[in-house]
Amino acid sequence: MHSDDPVRCTAWVRGKVQEVGFRWWTRARAMEIGLTGYTSNLGDGRVQVVAEGSHQDCERLLALLRGPGTPGAVTGVTEIWSATGDGYDSFAIR
Template sequence: MAEASTSPSGAQRVSAWVHGRVQGVGFRWWTRSRALELGLVGYAANHADGRVHVVAEGPRGDLDVLVAALRSGDTPGRVDLVVEDFAPARGDHATFVER
């Protein structure tokens, strides 16, 4: 993916679509825990097609760590593919939640 510019605060936003067996296995809770450990804000949400959409904001290095964790093989369930896109942070989240 192309390198996104940063917001004035230095924060960036990642939107990651996680494909695989990632619903009903504690994946959103696990993702929230990793994001909070990294100090990120955003959400993890189930979608009707079986994917989980992860949106997180924070420093680019921490976002890269989160995306690597999503691909690590240490997640609940089974991750087959993660498709991410980086953009400037919007600043519209106060914490990281499960939706």
């Protein structure tokens, strides 16, 4: 992929990240950065974040997800990178 091409970053956030406003916080940060995608709770207690935009902007979101200012208590973030799909109109909470 060319560095200017949009990318998709799918991240799984572990820790105490449900019932603490984590998805709302993530949506606000993603929208401030200008990313599209969504965030959703998973049945195993993790939160999934799918973000599309520039590689640099996705990296900014990942840094925030790993940073000290998140709601709850993040113990780890795992991500994979891919080409964008059909795209998203905004950043949603699912």
